[in-house]
Amino acid sequence: MRRMIRGAARPLAAFASCLLAFLAAAPPARATIRYEISLARPAQHQFHVTMTIPDVRQSVVVQMPAWNTLYQIRDFAYHVAALHAVDAAGKPLRVSRSDKQTWTIQGQGEVRVEYADYWDEAGPFGTQLSNEHAFLNLAMVLCYVPDRRAEESTVHFSDVPQGWRTAVELPADGSSAYRAPGYDALVDAPVEIGPLDMFQFQAAGKPIRVAVHGESVDHARITEMLTRIVEYESSLMGGLPFSEYLFVYHIGRDFGGGGMEHSNCTTIAVGSAGQLANVSAHEFFHLWNVKRIRPQSLEPVDYTREMFTPSLWFAEGFTNTYAAYTLVRSGAWNQGQFFADLTEQINELEARPARHWQSAEESSLDAWFEKYPLYNEPGYSVSYYNKGQLLGVGLDILIRDATDNRASLDDVMRKLNQDYAQMGRFYPDSAGIRTAAEGVVRDAAPNARLDLDDFFARYVAGTDELPLADWLPRAGLNLKITGERRVASSDETAQTYAIEENAHPNEKQLRIRDGLLRGTVDRAAVAQPAAANGR
Numbered sequence: 001m002r003r004m005i006r007g008a009a010r011p012l013a014a015f016a017s018c019l020l021a022f023l024a025a026a027p028p029a030r031a032t033i034r035y036e037i038s039l040a041r042p043a044q045h046q047f048h049v050t051m052t053i054p055d056v057r058q059s060v061v062v063q064m065p066a067w068n069t070l071y072q073i074r075d076f077a078y079h080v081a082a083l084h085a086v087d088a089a090g091k092p093l094r095v096s097r098s099d100k101q102t103w104t105i106q107g108q109g110e111v112r113v114e115y116a117d118y119w120d121e122a123g124p125f126g127t128q129l130s131n132e133h134a135f136l137n138l139a140m141v142l143c144y145v146p147d148r149r150a151e152e153s154t155v156h157f158s159d160v161p162q163g164w165r166t167a168v169e170l171p172a173d174g175s176s177a178y179r180a181p182g183y184d185a186l187v188d189a190p191v192e193i194g195p196l197d198m199f200q201f202q203a204a205g206k207p208i209r210v211a212v213h214g215e216s217v218d219h220a221r222i223t224e225m226l227t228r229i230v231e232y233e234s235s236l237m238g239g240l241p242f243s244e245y246l247f248v249y250h251i252g253r254d255f256g257g258g259g260m261e262h263s264n265c266t267t268i269a270v271g272s273a274g275q276l277a278n279v280s281a282h283e284f285f286h287l288w289n290v291k292r293i294r295p296q297s298l299e300p301v302d303y304t305r306e307m308f309t310p311s312l313w314f315a316e317g318f319t320n321t322y323a324a325y326t327l328v329r330s331g332a333w334n335q336g337q338f339f340a341d342l343t344e345q346i347n348e349l350e351a352r353p354a355r356h357w358q359s360a361e362e363s364s365l366d367a368w369f370e371k372y373p374l375y376n377e378p379g380y381s382v383s384y385y386n387k388g389q390l391l392g393v394g395l396d397i398l399i400r401d402a403t404d405n406r407a408s409l410d411d412v413m414r415k416l417n418q419d420y421a422q423m424g425r426f427y428p429d430s431a432g433i434r435t436a437a438e439g440v441v442r443d444a445a446p447n448a449r450l451d452l453d454d455f456f457a458r459y460v461a462g463t464d465e466l467p468l469a470d471w472l473p474r475a476g477l478n479l480k481i482t483g484e485r486r487v488a489s490s491d492e493t494a495q496t497y498a499i500e501e502n503a504h505p506n507e508k509q510l511r512i513r514d515g516l517l518r519g520t521v522d523r524a525a526v527a528q529p530a531a532a533n534g535r
Protein backbone atom coordinates (compact mmCIF):
# COMPACT_ATOMS: atom_id res chain seq x y z
CA MET A 1 0.00 0.00 0.00
CA ARG A 2 1.20 3.44 -0.62
CA ARG A 3 0.06 6.91 -0.14
CA MET A 4 -1.37 9.05 -2.96
CA ILE A 5 1.18 11.28 -4.64
CA ARG A 6 0.45 14.89 -3.88
CA GLY A 7 1.69 18.23 -5.19
CA ALA A 8 4.04 18.65 -8.16
CA ALA A 9 4.45 15.77 -10.59
CA ARG A 10 7.38 13.56 -9.77
CA PRO A 11 9.64 11.92 -12.33
CA LEU A 12 8.59 8.35 -13.07
CA ALA A 13 11.74 6.82 -11.67
CA ALA A 14 11.13 8.45 -8.31
CA PHE A 15 7.52 7.38 -8.48
CA ALA A 16 8.60 3.77 -8.82
CA SER A 17 11.09 3.97 -5.99
CA CYS A 18 10.71 1.47 -3.25
CA LEU A 19 7.98 1.63 -0.68
CA LEU A 20 10.31 0.94 2.22
CA ALA A 21 12.48 3.91 1.34
CA PHE A 22 9.36 5.97 0.86
CA LEU A 23 8.03 5.06 4.27
CA ALA A 24 11.37 5.64 5.92
CA ALA A 25 11.57 9.09 4.33
CA ALA A 26 7.98 10.05 5.08
CA PRO A 27 7.56 12.79 7.66
CA PRO A 28 6.05 11.67 10.96
CA ALA A 29 2.27 11.43 10.85
CA ARG A 30 0.77 14.77 11.76
CA ALA A 31 -2.06 13.36 13.76
CA THR A 32 -4.34 10.43 14.20
CA ILE A 33 -7.66 10.18 12.40
CA ARG A 34 -10.05 8.41 14.75
CA TYR A 35 -13.10 6.37 13.86
CA GLU A 36 -15.74 5.10 16.22
CA ILE A 37 -18.25 2.54 14.94
CA SER A 38 -21.32 1.90 17.08
CA LEU A 39 -23.08 -1.48 16.86
CA ALA A 40 -26.04 -0.25 18.87
CA ARG A 41 -28.66 -1.04 16.18
CA PRO A 42 -28.03 -4.61 14.95
CA ALA A 43 -31.70 -5.37 14.25
CA GLN A 44 -31.85 -2.30 11.98
CA HIS A 45 -28.55 -3.31 10.24
CA GLN A 46 -27.30 0.19 10.88
CA PHE A 47 -23.82 1.20 11.96
CA HIS A 48 -23.27 4.65 13.36
CA VAL A 49 -19.90 6.13 12.42
CA THR A 50 -18.08 9.04 14.02
CA MET A 51 -14.91 10.18 12.23
CA THR A 52 -12.74 12.66 14.12
CA ILE A 53 -10.27 14.62 11.98
CA PRO A 54 -7.70 16.77 13.79
CA ASP A 55 -5.73 19.75 12.44
CA VAL A 56 -8.23 20.97 9.88
CA ARG A 57 -7.39 24.31 8.30
CA GLN A 58 -10.48 26.08 7.01
CA SER A 59 -11.97 23.07 5.28
CA VAL A 60 -11.58 19.35 4.83
CA VAL A 61 -12.74 16.98 2.09
CA VAL A 62 -14.01 13.52 3.00
CA GLN A 63 -14.75 10.79 0.52
CA MET A 64 -16.40 7.36 0.56
CA PRO A 65 -14.82 4.71 -1.72
CA ALA A 66 -16.74 3.67 -4.85
CA TRP A 67 -14.99 0.29 -4.78
CA ASN A 68 -12.52 -1.72 -2.77
CA THR A 69 -10.55 -4.90 -3.59
CA LEU A 70 -13.43 -6.51 -5.50
CA TYR A 71 -13.12 -5.10 -9.03
CA GLN A 72 -16.60 -3.60 -9.15
CA ILE A 73 -17.93 -0.09 -8.74
CA ARG A 74 -20.40 -0.50 -5.90
CA ASP A 75 -20.81 3.14 -4.74
CA PHE A 76 -20.66 2.61 -0.99
CA ALA A 77 -21.78 6.24 -0.53
CA TYR A 78 -25.42 5.40 -1.18
CA HIS A 79 -25.46 3.45 2.09
CA VAL A 80 -24.63 6.65 3.99
CA ALA A 81 -27.49 8.53 5.63
CA ALA A 82 -27.73 11.81 7.52
CA LEU A 83 -24.09 12.81 7.22
CA HIS A 84 -23.34 15.91 9.26
CA ALA A 85 -20.35 17.51 10.99
CA VAL A 86 -19.60 19.39 14.21
CA ASP A 87 -16.55 21.09 15.71
CA ALA A 88 -14.82 20.17 18.99
CA ALA A 89 -17.43 22.14 20.93
CA GLY A 90 -20.28 20.34 19.19
CA LYS A 91 -21.24 23.32 17.00
CA PRO A 92 -22.67 22.30 13.60
CA LEU A 93 -20.40 22.91 10.57
CA ARG A 94 -21.33 23.63 6.97
CA VAL A 95 -21.24 20.52 4.76
CA SER A 96 -21.52 20.60 0.97
CA ARG A 97 -21.63 17.75 -1.54
CA SER A 98 -19.66 17.96 -4.79
CA ASP A 99 -20.24 14.54 -6.36
CA LYS A 100 -21.72 11.13 -5.48
CA GLN A 101 -19.02 10.34 -2.92
CA THR A 102 -17.37 13.61 -1.82
CA TRP A 103 -18.28 16.05 0.95
CA THR A 104 -16.49 19.30 1.87
CA ILE A 105 -16.75 20.54 5.45
CA GLN A 106 -15.92 24.08 6.54
CA GLY A 107 -14.15 23.98 9.89
CA GLN A 108 -11.02 24.67 11.90
CA GLY A 109 -9.05 22.44 14.27
CA GLU A 110 -10.93 19.28 15.14
CA VAL A 111 -13.81 18.26 12.88
CA ARG A 112 -16.19 15.44 13.73
CA VAL A 113 -18.16 13.81 10.91
CA GLU A 114 -21.10 11.56 11.79
CA TYR A 115 -23.35 9.37 9.68
CA ALA A 116 -25.50 6.26 9.74
CA ASP A 117 -24.51 3.41 7.44
CA TYR A 118 -26.89 0.58 6.51
CA TRP A 119 -25.32 -2.80 5.65
CA ASP A 120 -26.92 -6.22 5.48
CA GLU A 121 -24.82 -7.94 2.81
CA ALA A 122 -23.39 -11.34 3.79
CA GLY A 123 -20.06 -12.80 2.75
CA PRO A 124 -16.44 -11.81 2.22
CA PHE A 125 -17.18 -8.98 -0.24
CA GLY A 126 -20.00 -7.55 1.85
CA THR A 127 -20.56 -5.82 5.15
CA GLN A 128 -23.25 -6.81 7.60
CA LEU A 129 -24.65 -5.87 10.97
CA SER A 130 -27.33 -8.20 12.29
CA ASN A 131 -28.44 -9.89 15.48
CA GLU A 132 -26.05 -12.74 14.60
CA HIS A 133 -22.82 -10.83 14.03
CA ALA A 134 -21.06 -7.85 12.53
CA PHE A 135 -18.70 -8.22 9.59
CA LEU A 136 -17.04 -5.16 8.12
CA ASN A 137 -14.93 -4.49 5.10
CA LEU A 138 -13.96 -1.11 6.48
CA ALA A 139 -13.67 0.65 3.10
CA MET A 140 -17.41 0.09 2.71
CA VAL A 141 -18.07 1.95 5.95
CA LEU A 142 -15.31 4.49 6.60
CA CYS A 143 -14.72 7.75 4.74
CA TYR A 144 -11.18 9.02 4.24
CA VAL A 145 -9.52 12.39 3.75
CA PRO A 146 -8.05 12.15 0.23
CA ASP A 147 -4.74 13.88 0.95
CA ARG A 148 -4.34 12.38 4.45
CA ARG A 149 -4.66 8.65 3.76
CA ALA A 150 -1.10 8.08 5.05
CA GLU A 151 -1.86 9.39 8.53
CA GLU A 152 -2.21 7.00 11.42
CA SER A 153 -5.78 5.83 11.96
CA THR A 154 -7.56 4.14 14.83
CA VAL A 155 -10.93 2.43 14.91
CA HIS A 156 -12.92 1.77 18.04
CA PHE A 157 -16.07 -0.38 18.24
CA SER A 158 -18.71 0.68 20.75
CA ASP A 159 -22.01 -0.80 21.91
CA VAL A 160 -20.74 -4.30 21.13
CA PRO A 161 -23.39 -6.81 22.26
CA GLN A 162 -22.61 -8.87 25.35
CA GLY A 163 -20.61 -12.00 24.64
CA TRP A 164 -19.40 -10.92 21.19
CA ARG A 165 -15.68 -11.07 20.45
CA THR A 166 -13.63 -9.31 17.80
CA ALA A 167 -11.29 -10.85 15.22
CA VAL A 168 -9.19 -8.44 13.18
CA GLU A 169 -5.56 -8.50 12.08
CA LEU A 170 -4.56 -5.06 13.41
CA PRO A 171 -2.57 -4.10 16.54
CA ALA A 172 -4.91 -3.50 19.49
CA ASP A 173 -4.97 -0.03 21.00
CA GLY A 174 -6.66 -0.58 24.33
CA SER A 175 -9.81 -2.64 24.49
CA SER A 176 -11.89 -2.86 21.27
CA ALA A 177 -9.71 -0.23 19.55
CA TYR A 178 -7.26 -0.97 16.75
CA ARG A 179 -4.51 0.98 15.05
CA ALA A 180 -3.16 1.16 11.51
CA PRO A 181 -0.42 3.29 9.95
CA GLY A 182 -2.88 4.74 7.45
CA TYR A 183 -6.29 4.38 5.84
CA ASP A 184 -5.15 1.85 3.21
CA ALA A 185 -3.77 -0.52 5.86
CA LEU A 186 -6.82 0.02 8.05
CA VAL A 187 -9.28 -0.98 5.34
CA ASP A 188 -7.12 -3.96 4.33
CA ALA A 189 -8.11 -5.58 7.64
CA PRO A 190 -11.70 -6.87 7.66
CA VAL A 191 -13.37 -7.16 11.07
CA GLU A 192 -15.54 -10.01 12.35
CA ILE A 193 -17.40 -9.41 15.62
CA GLY A 194 -19.81 -11.92 17.11
CA PRO A 195 -20.15 -15.01 19.27
CA LEU A 196 -17.13 -16.39 17.44
CA ASP A 197 -15.38 -19.70 17.48
CA MET A 198 -11.71 -18.66 17.60
CA PHE A 199 -8.59 -20.81 17.78
CA GLN A 200 -4.97 -20.60 16.73
CA PHE A 201 -1.91 -22.71 16.00
CA GLN A 202 1.65 -22.34 14.76
CA ALA A 203 2.68 -23.19 11.20
CA ALA A 204 6.04 -22.48 9.56
CA GLY A 205 6.98 -20.73 12.79
CA LYS A 206 4.20 -18.15 12.77
CA PRO A 207 0.87 -17.84 14.62
CA ILE A 208 -2.12 -18.62 12.41
CA ARG A 209 -5.49 -17.55 13.82
CA VAL A 210 -8.89 -18.83 12.73
CA ALA A 211 -12.25 -17.15 13.46
CA VAL A 212 -15.39 -19.02 12.45
CA HIS A 213 -18.87 -17.57 12.06
CA GLY A 214 -21.74 -19.91 11.19
CA GLU A 215 -21.64 -23.70 11.34
CA SER A 216 -19.21 -25.31 13.74
CA VAL A 217 -16.01 -26.90 12.49
CA ASP A 218 -13.60 -29.58 13.64
CA HIS A 219 -10.57 -27.65 14.94
CA ALA A 220 -8.15 -30.52 14.47
CA ARG A 221 -9.15 -31.03 10.83
CA ILE A 222 -8.97 -27.33 9.99
CA THR A 223 -5.60 -27.05 11.72
CA GLU A 224 -4.25 -30.03 9.79
CA MET A 225 -5.56 -28.70 6.46
CA LEU A 226 -4.22 -25.17 7.01
CA THR A 227 -0.87 -26.40 8.33
CA ARG A 228 -0.28 -28.25 5.04
CA ILE A 229 -1.17 -25.16 3.01
CA VAL A 230 0.78 -22.65 5.09
CA GLU A 231 3.87 -24.83 5.36
CA TYR A 232 3.97 -25.71 1.67
CA GLU A 233 3.44 -22.15 0.44
CA SER A 234 5.94 -20.83 2.99
CA SER A 235 8.61 -23.29 1.83
CA LEU A 236 7.83 -22.48 -1.81
CA MET A 237 8.19 -18.73 -1.32
CA GLY A 238 11.04 -18.80 1.21
CA GLY A 239 9.24 -17.88 4.43
CA LEU A 240 6.22 -15.99 5.65
CA PRO A 241 6.33 -12.18 5.35
CA PHE A 242 3.97 -11.44 8.27
CA SER A 243 4.05 -11.70 12.05
CA GLU A 244 0.58 -13.24 12.30
CA TYR A 245 -2.22 -14.26 9.89
CA LEU A 246 -5.98 -14.57 10.30
CA PHE A 247 -8.44 -16.79 8.44
CA VAL A 248 -12.03 -15.54 8.87
CA TYR A 249 -14.49 -18.25 7.82
CA HIS A 250 -18.21 -17.81 7.18
CA ILE A 251 -19.60 -21.33 6.95
CA GLY A 252 -23.13 -22.19 5.89
CA ARG A 253 -25.56 -21.70 3.04
CA ASP A 254 -26.44 -18.11 3.96
CA PHE A 255 -23.09 -16.55 3.21
CA GLY A 256 -22.61 -17.00 -0.53
CA GLY A 257 -19.25 -18.29 -1.63
CA GLY A 258 -15.78 -17.03 -2.36
CA GLY A 259 -12.83 -15.44 -0.69
CA MET A 260 -11.26 -12.06 -0.40
CA GLU A 261 -7.55 -11.64 0.06
CA HIS A 262 -5.86 -9.12 2.33
CA SER A 263 -2.21 -8.65 3.26
CA ASN A 264 -2.34 -10.54 6.57
CA CYS A 265 -5.82 -11.99 6.52
CA THR A 266 -8.50 -13.51 4.33
CA THR A 267 -12.27 -13.82 4.58
CA ILE A 268 -13.75 -16.97 3.07
CA ALA A 269 -17.38 -18.04 2.73
CA VAL A 270 -18.31 -21.63 1.85
CA GLY A 271 -21.44 -23.75 2.06
CA SER A 272 -19.68 -26.43 4.10
CA ALA A 273 -16.30 -26.95 5.75
CA GLY A 274 -15.31 -29.55 3.14
CA GLN A 275 -14.90 -26.78 0.56
CA LEU A 276 -12.38 -24.78 2.61
CA ALA A 277 -9.10 -26.27 1.39
CA ASN A 278 -9.18 -25.08 -2.22
CA VAL A 279 -10.27 -21.53 -1.40
CA SER A 280 -7.85 -21.30 1.54
CA ALA A 281 -4.90 -22.40 -0.62
CA HIS A 282 -5.87 -19.75 -3.20
CA GLU A 283 -6.43 -16.87 -0.77
CA PHE A 284 -3.30 -17.62 1.26
CA PHE A 285 -1.15 -17.54 -1.89
CA HIS A 286 -2.55 -14.06 -2.58
CA LEU A 287 -0.60 -12.72 0.38
CA TRP A 288 2.27 -12.86 -2.10
CA ASN A 289 0.60 -12.73 -5.51
CA VAL A 290 -1.31 -9.43 -5.73
CA LYS A 291 -0.92 -8.20 -2.14
CA ARG A 292 2.90 -8.07 -2.13
CA ILE A 293 3.84 -9.13 -5.69
CA ARG A 294 1.64 -6.33 -6.98
CA PRO A 295 1.20 -4.91 -10.49
CA GLN A 296 2.00 -1.26 -11.00
CA SER A 297 -1.41 -0.83 -12.63
CA LEU A 298 -3.12 -1.28 -9.25
CA GLU A 299 -1.06 1.38 -7.47
CA PRO A 300 -1.54 3.89 -5.99
CA VAL A 301 -5.08 2.86 -5.16
CA ASP A 302 -7.78 5.23 -6.42
CA TYR A 303 -10.98 4.50 -4.51
CA THR A 304 -13.08 6.89 -6.59
CA ARG A 305 -13.06 5.07 -9.92
CA GLU A 306 -12.11 1.86 -11.73
CA MET A 307 -8.44 0.90 -11.78
CA PHE A 308 -7.88 -0.96 -15.02
CA THR A 309 -5.25 -3.67 -14.81
CA PRO A 310 -4.25 -6.07 -17.60
CA SER A 311 -2.68 -8.46 -15.07
CA LEU A 312 -5.49 -10.40 -13.40
CA TRP A 313 -4.72 -13.45 -15.55
CA PHE A 314 -1.53 -13.55 -13.47
CA ALA A 315 -2.78 -12.15 -10.14
CA GLU A 316 -5.82 -14.45 -10.06
CA GLY A 317 -5.07 -17.11 -12.67
CA PHE A 318 -1.58 -18.01 -11.44
CA THR A 319 -2.95 -17.95 -7.89
CA ASN A 320 -5.35 -20.65 -9.09
CA THR A 321 -2.41 -22.53 -10.59
CA TYR A 322 -0.66 -22.39 -7.23
CA ALA A 323 -3.75 -23.37 -5.24
CA ALA A 324 -3.87 -26.59 -7.29
CA TYR A 325 -0.10 -27.11 -6.99
CA THR A 326 -0.29 -26.54 -3.23
CA LEU A 327 -3.05 -29.10 -2.79
CA VAL A 328 -1.34 -31.84 -4.82
CA ARG A 329 2.18 -31.10 -3.58
CA SER A 330 1.12 -31.04 0.08
CA GLY A 331 -0.80 -34.30 -0.25
CA ALA A 332 -4.29 -32.81 0.19
CA TRP A 333 -5.11 -33.93 -3.37
CA ASN A 334 -3.97 -37.08 -5.11
CA GLN A 335 -2.69 -36.90 -8.70
CA GLY A 336 -6.09 -37.88 -10.05
CA GLN A 337 -7.73 -34.89 -8.37
CA PHE A 338 -5.07 -32.58 -9.77
CA PHE A 339 -5.60 -33.88 -13.32
CA ALA A 340 -9.38 -33.75 -12.90
CA ASP A 341 -9.16 -30.08 -11.92
CA LEU A 342 -6.88 -29.33 -14.86
CA THR A 343 -9.25 -31.13 -17.22
CA GLU A 344 -12.17 -29.11 -15.87
CA GLN A 345 -10.25 -25.90 -16.58
CA ILE A 346 -9.54 -26.99 -20.15
CA ASN A 347 -13.18 -27.88 -20.76
CA GLU A 348 -14.36 -24.60 -19.23
CA LEU A 349 -12.20 -22.52 -21.59
CA GLU A 350 -13.18 -24.69 -24.55
CA ALA A 351 -16.87 -24.04 -23.81
CA ARG A 352 -16.42 -20.24 -24.10
CA PRO A 353 -16.64 -18.96 -27.68
CA ALA A 354 -15.41 -15.57 -26.41
CA ARG A 355 -11.90 -17.07 -26.26
CA HIS A 356 -11.69 -16.39 -30.01
CA TRP A 357 -11.79 -12.64 -29.50
CA GLN A 358 -11.15 -11.75 -25.85
CA SER A 359 -7.55 -12.13 -24.66
CA ALA A 360 -6.40 -12.85 -21.13
CA GLU A 361 -5.27 -9.23 -20.78
CA GLU A 362 -8.59 -7.91 -22.08
CA SER A 363 -10.49 -10.20 -19.74
CA SER A 364 -8.49 -8.62 -16.90
CA LEU A 365 -9.26 -5.08 -18.06
CA ASP A 366 -12.96 -5.96 -18.35
CA ALA A 367 -13.21 -7.39 -14.82
CA TRP A 368 -15.34 -4.35 -13.97
CA PHE A 369 -18.10 -5.75 -16.21
CA GLU A 370 -18.48 -8.90 -14.12
CA LYS A 371 -21.30 -7.34 -12.12
CA TYR A 372 -23.46 -7.49 -15.28
CA PRO A 373 -24.93 -11.00 -15.83
CA LEU A 374 -24.74 -10.84 -19.65
CA TYR A 375 -21.00 -10.25 -19.52
CA ASN A 376 -20.45 -13.60 -17.80
CA GLU A 377 -22.14 -15.56 -20.60
CA PRO A 378 -19.76 -17.83 -22.58
CA GLY A 379 -20.12 -15.72 -25.73
CA TYR A 380 -19.12 -12.48 -24.00
CA SER A 381 -16.09 -13.20 -21.87
CA VAL A 382 -13.46 -15.65 -20.80
CA SER A 383 -12.44 -15.91 -17.17
CA TYR A 384 -8.95 -14.68 -16.26
CA TYR A 385 -9.06 -17.17 -13.38
CA ASN A 386 -9.64 -20.04 -15.77
CA LYS A 387 -7.44 -19.04 -18.72
CA GLY A 388 -4.83 -17.68 -16.31
CA GLN A 389 -4.62 -21.01 -14.49
CA LEU A 390 -3.95 -22.79 -17.80
CA LEU A 391 -1.38 -20.14 -18.80
CA GLY A 392 0.35 -20.80 -15.47
CA VAL A 393 0.62 -24.53 -16.11
CA GLY A 394 1.65 -23.88 -19.74
CA LEU A 395 4.38 -21.41 -18.83
CA ASP A 396 5.63 -23.77 -16.12
CA ILE A 397 5.90 -26.64 -18.62
CA LEU A 398 7.68 -24.44 -21.17
CA ILE A 399 10.24 -23.25 -18.58
CA ARG A 400 10.81 -26.80 -17.31
CA ASP A 401 11.12 -28.09 -20.88
CA ALA A 402 13.61 -25.39 -21.92
CA THR A 403 15.79 -25.98 -18.85
CA ASP A 404 15.36 -29.76 -18.52
CA ASN A 405 13.44 -29.12 -15.28
CA ARG A 406 16.29 -27.12 -13.72
CA ALA A 407 13.99 -24.09 -13.46
CA SER A 408 10.26 -23.69 -13.15
CA LEU A 409 7.43 -21.29 -12.52
CA ASP A 410 8.29 -21.64 -8.82
CA ASP A 411 11.54 -19.78 -9.55
CA VAL A 412 9.60 -17.07 -11.40
CA MET A 413 7.36 -16.52 -8.37
CA ARG A 414 10.39 -16.39 -6.07
CA LYS A 415 12.17 -13.99 -8.41
CA LEU A 416 9.17 -11.65 -8.55
CA ASN A 417 9.00 -11.85 -4.76
CA GLN A 418 12.66 -10.91 -4.42
CA ASP A 419 12.82 -8.31 -7.17
CA TYR A 420 9.56 -6.53 -6.41
CA ALA A 421 7.76 -7.49 -3.19
CA GLN A 422 10.83 -7.56 -0.98
CA MET A 423 12.13 -4.35 -2.59
CA GLY A 424 8.83 -2.58 -2.03
CA ARG A 425 8.35 -2.12 -5.80
CA PHE A 426 5.46 -2.95 -8.09
CA TYR A 427 6.06 -5.09 -11.17
CA PRO A 428 5.40 -3.55 -14.58
CA ASP A 429 2.51 -5.87 -15.50
CA SER A 430 3.07 -8.40 -18.34
CA ALA A 431 6.54 -7.00 -19.14
CA GLY A 432 7.65 -7.65 -15.56
CA ILE A 433 6.41 -11.23 -15.57
CA ARG A 434 8.04 -11.91 -18.93
CA THR A 435 11.38 -10.44 -17.81
CA ALA A 436 11.33 -12.53 -14.63
CA ALA A 437 10.53 -15.72 -16.56
CA GLU A 438 13.26 -15.03 -19.14
CA GLY A 439 15.75 -14.34 -16.34
CA VAL A 440 14.95 -17.63 -14.64
CA VAL A 441 15.41 -19.59 -17.89
CA ARG A 442 18.67 -17.76 -18.74
CA ASP A 443 20.13 -18.44 -15.28
CA ALA A 444 19.29 -22.13 -15.37
CA ALA A 445 20.09 -22.82 -19.03
CA PRO A 446 22.06 -20.06 -20.79
CA ASN A 447 21.71 -21.78 -24.18
CA ALA A 448 18.02 -22.58 -23.84
CA ARG A 449 15.78 -21.74 -26.78
CA LEU A 450 12.53 -20.39 -25.42
CA ASP A 451 10.73 -17.55 -27.13
CA LEU A 452 8.52 -15.92 -24.54
CA ASP A 453 7.69 -13.06 -26.95
CA ASP A 454 5.59 -15.60 -28.71
CA PHE A 455 3.92 -16.86 -25.51
CA PHE A 456 2.96 -13.37 -24.36
CA ALA A 457 1.96 -12.05 -27.80
CA ARG A 458 -0.18 -15.02 -28.80
CA TYR A 459 -1.68 -16.34 -25.56
CA VAL A 460 -1.62 -13.43 -23.08
CA ALA A 461 -2.17 -10.36 -25.29
CA GLY A 462 -3.57 -12.37 -28.21
CA THR A 463 -6.35 -14.87 -28.72
CA ASP A 464 -4.56 -17.79 -30.40
CA GLU A 465 -5.84 -21.12 -29.07
CA LEU A 466 -3.70 -22.39 -26.20
CA PRO A 467 -1.54 -25.16 -27.73
CA LEU A 468 -2.30 -27.62 -24.95
CA ALA A 469 -1.74 -30.58 -27.24
CA ASP A 470 1.83 -29.30 -27.67
CA TRP A 471 2.46 -28.23 -24.05
CA LEU A 472 1.05 -31.17 -22.10
CA PRO A 473 3.02 -33.98 -23.84
CA ARG A 474 6.24 -32.24 -22.77
CA ALA A 475 5.17 -33.19 -19.24
CA GLY A 476 4.29 -36.74 -20.22
CA LEU A 477 0.58 -35.95 -20.41
CA ASN A 478 -1.76 -36.56 -23.32
CA LEU A 479 -4.86 -34.58 -24.16
CA LYS A 480 -7.61 -36.90 -25.32
CA ILE A 481 -10.88 -35.84 -26.98
CA THR A 482 -13.73 -37.51 -25.12
CA GLY A 483 -16.79 -36.06 -26.86
CA GLU A 484 -18.80 -32.95 -27.51
CA ARG A 485 -21.19 -30.84 -25.52
CA ARG A 486 -23.50 -27.93 -26.19
CA VAL A 487 -22.24 -24.51 -25.23
CA ALA A 488 -24.58 -22.88 -22.72
CA SER A 489 -26.97 -20.27 -24.24
CA SER A 490 -25.63 -20.78 -27.75
CA ASP A 491 -26.10 -23.04 -30.77
CA GLU A 492 -22.48 -24.05 -30.70
CA THR A 493 -20.90 -27.23 -29.47
CA ALA A 494 -17.51 -27.65 -27.82
CA GLN A 495 -15.21 -30.62 -27.70
CA THR A 496 -14.56 -32.13 -24.30
CA TYR A 497 -11.17 -33.40 -23.24
CA ALA A 498 -9.51 -35.57 -20.65
CA ILE A 499 -5.89 -35.70 -19.55
CA GLU A 500 -4.13 -39.03 -19.52
CA GLU A 501 -0.69 -39.81 -18.24
CA ASN A 502 1.60 -41.07 -20.97
CA ALA A 503 2.34 -44.64 -19.83
CA HIS A 504 5.81 -44.61 -21.37
CA PRO A 505 7.28 -41.13 -20.90
CA ASN A 506 10.93 -40.50 -21.61
CA GLU A 507 13.12 -39.43 -18.70
CA LYS A 508 12.82 -35.75 -19.42
CA GLN A 509 9.02 -35.90 -19.63
CA LEU A 510 8.97 -37.81 -16.37
CA ARG A 511 11.17 -35.23 -14.66
CA ILE A 512 8.83 -32.46 -15.80
CA ARG A 513 5.72 -34.34 -14.73
CA ASP A 514 7.25 -35.04 -11.31
CA GLY A 515 8.28 -31.41 -11.09
CA LEU A 516 4.73 -30.20 -11.69
CA LEU A 517 3.29 -32.61 -9.14
CA ARG A 518 5.97 -32.29 -6.47
CA GLY A 519 7.37 -28.79 -6.99
CA THR A 520 10.88 -27.56 -6.53
CA VAL A 521 11.26 -25.91 -3.17
CA ASP A 522 14.79 -27.05 -2.40
CA ARG A 523 16.91 -24.48 -4.19
CA ALA A 524 20.23 -26.11 -3.31
CA ALA A 525 19.16 -29.35 -4.98
CA VAL A 526 17.88 -27.46 -8.01
CA ALA A 527 21.11 -25.52 -8.41
CA GLN A 528 23.23 -28.65 -8.88
CA PRO A 529 22.63 -30.35 -12.22
CA ALA A 530 23.62 -33.74 -10.77
CA ALA A 531 20.71 -33.53 -8.35
CA ALA A 532 18.36 -31.84 -10.77
CA ASN A 533 15.64 -34.40 -10.77
CA GLY A 534 12.84 -32.17 -9.68
CA ARG A 535 12.49 -32.50 -5.96
Ligand SMILES: [Zn+2]
Pocket: 261, 282, 283, 286, 315, 316, 319
Ligand atom coordinates in the same frame (compact mmCIF):
# COMPACT_ATOMS: atom_id res chain seq x y z
ZN1 LIG B 1 -8.18 -14.62 -5.91
